[in-house]
Amino acid sequence: MHVPDGFINAPVSAASAVVAAAAVAVSLRGARRELSGAGAPNDLGGDRTAPLAGLVAAFVFAAQMLNFPVATGTSGHLLGGALAAVLVGPATGVLCITVVLLLQGVLFADGGLTALGVNVTVMGAVGVGTAYVLFRGLLAVLPRRRGSVTVATCVAAFASVPASAAAFTLLYAVGGTTDVPIDAVLTAMVGVHALVGIGEAAITTLTVGAVLAVRPDLVYGARALVAPLKLRVGGELVDARPADRAAALGLGAHRSPRFPRAVWLTGLAVAVALAGFVSYYASAEPDGLEKVAADEGFDGKAEEHATADSPLADYGIESIADARLSGGLAGVIGVGATAAVGTGLFAVVVVRRRRGRGRGSTAEVRPATGPAARPPIAELGPGPGGGRAPGRPYPPPVDPGERA
Template sequence: MHVPDGFINAPVSVAAGVVAAGAVAVSLRGARRELGGTSRAEGHAGERAAPLAGLVAAFIFAVQMLNFPVAAGTSGHLLGGALAAILVGPYTGVLCIAVVLLMQGILFADGGLTALGVNITVMGVVTVVVAYALFRGLVLVLPRTRRSVTVASFVAALVSVPASAAAFTLVYAIGGTTDVPLGKVFAAMVGVHTLIGIGEAAITMLTVGAVVAVRPDLVYGARGLTTPLKLRVNGELVDAAPARDFAPVAARSPKKFWLGGLAAALVLAGFVSFYASASPDGLEKVAADKGFDKNVEEHDAAGSPLADYGVKGVEAARLSGGLAGVIGVGATLAVGTGAFWLVRRRRTEASGAQV
């Protein structure tokens, strides 16, 4: 759903940029708490979330390259807001999506640069807020088990995608550069993105479920929701102390998990992406069908060596796309990890100053 330059007029693009900048500023402050937790009660969860955040951004970049078919001549891809919010927290999640969109716009000419504020607002802020609010509401009413986390992640991700499509339609209603029937645009956008939301939900649920199964201590949304260890005492099953259930897992270094996640991202971007659907995504398809793609402008980074997810000068399509994907994962990981490290360092310095 990357909005290109030319869809939205300059005043509304600027306004969306202000909203996005404000959301990023608020998220930076909130992410310091999510990434900087070092209290005994938190089990040093913040220390583990900090390196994970850069990996989450890189993983979302990789999975976004995997367009999947959703209807005749239409494809979709992960937006990632729900996944990021559940894994590393809502504030850090907004920053993860912002990093991904920035890398895609600058390096790969994907998503307009003047529309960056629109994309961060629609694809990042809206998806994270809707998904995490719904996720938290569900885990409060569902049984406090790991399975509830995966079920809640499915529903949250599913709803977040059409919500993002509705938000784009609202932005277009205010600042669209083409006069088109907005009712039909809304119906088409929400309809096709509901189908895309099913794919988003499946990817999010499988990813969250896999992480919860092996390292529940690394999942922000699963903190305090793991099933207590059961012990048989005098023939009856009783809950063990929470510390005994959680401590052995939490004591492990996340290094192996981080390396495994990075390997998965590299394989997805460098190899699996070659088999992604070539059909236009939901926004592109609706724009072409409803005629509001007439004013699309050429991307300012169209001459980039990595434009359109290929390495300029490499003739073999498989090799070109694979190299571009690997470079994108590496760049997103480096920028994301550096940014989150700085955020956490500022939190640590502020805590030290208060002491």
């Protein structure tokens, strides 16, 4: 649903850019908390969550290259708003989608540059916002178990796509450059994107479910379902504080105990495989917006992209004649660029939060002596039947991917 230049007039495009900039500014502030691991069990730190957020952006980029057929002569692709919101949080999710859209527009001539604000508003703010509000609402009424996260993810992902389509139609009703019946556009857009939503729900649910199966502590939307770490200090069971955990491991105040290297490498390999190999077999049919524009007669308003002469335009490398190799290399470059830019952005967000938190800290650090100096004992919440799980010395379990 990448809106090209020319579909929306200049005033509405400018207003959408202001809305998108405001959404990004608010998201930058919210992402500082999400990326710091606040509210997570086991003290997830920014040195773990920033690379994971960059990985999510890279995965969304790769998945958007895989157009799948949804009807005769029509295809669709992942929007990724629900996926990003559930995995890394709504604010970080908006930033992930923004990074993807920016790189697609600048490097690959996909989505207009003057329409970037429209795309960020439609796919970022509306897509992510709709998905996360519905996701949290469903979790509030469903039983507190892992299956509820899967169900809520599926429904939220499905609903986010027609919601984004309706948002585009609203913008087109106000600033469309062609006089067409808006009710017909709305019906067509929501109808075809409801079919796209089925694919969105399937991809998002499978991806979130895979991460839940191996590392539920890394899923932002499932943090409330993971038992927080408990420490036995002086015979009393208390919630572990980040400082306690760092002291027990001999780490700095803002370092997390272990980076989930296996998860990150696996996710990156999957993204590279999707963009570099599987994308060659994607559907070549026009996507939902292109199809509706052609049917309703406003496709002719699309303007030539400002970066149409880019070496990577249309997801291919101009100097390579072989289509499979050209598209595959372009996809791999895109995944690498998105992962690098995304991780760098999120790392800056984390650093800014650390500096702000450090300036406001006045706590005195004193060495522990006596019985309190003994290493605390960790307990992972209540055990079966409501009893306490057996205590064991810190640190926490080793990442399963690192035992080999």
